[in-house]
Amino acid sequence: QPDQFTAPFLRDKLSKFLNHADEDGFFTPAQRSYIVFEVMCRTPYIKVASKSEAGTKIGIDRLVGNKSYTAAFPLHEGEYEGDGKQNIRKTLYEVWGSWGAWYKFQPLDYIRTYFGEKIGIYFAWLGFYTLMLALPAVLGFIIFIVGLATINNNTPA
Secondary structure, three states, rough: OOOOOOOOHHHHHHHOOOOOOOOOOOHHHHHHHHHHHHHHHHHHHOOOOOOOHHHEEOOOOHHHHHHOOOOOOOOOOOOOOOOOOOOOHHHHHHOOOOHOOOOOOOOHHHHHHHHHHHHHHEEEHHHHHHHHHHHHHHHHHHHHHHHHHHHOOOOOO
């Protein structure tokens, strides 16, 4: 993505933003999930008579905390199977989420766009860490096999 200036989103300044006419692509899936989460965290779930009680009756975290819900997770957008319209979720499923793609590099830009920066950096670190552990794992396996092959020739000291 090219570098742009950023600004807080205001609906009356919509025309100042890039891609403002594209309703489906204006916000990334990660931004949409964050917006939905913020709305759920700030929405009152019960009408109260006084303002002093209002702070205790707000948000999905409170509903999870008092065991009304067991958990809350964002939903995924778009189909990922079939011949439908190509979207980020479908692309991730085809090039990253299938068993046949285990040897390929991770599409970190797509992961960052779909899941957000924190999860993108997590998978970048996980990929780096796994790659760095590959050589010690192979070396350890070779030493294990050599040890199994020579176990009968071992004479205790």
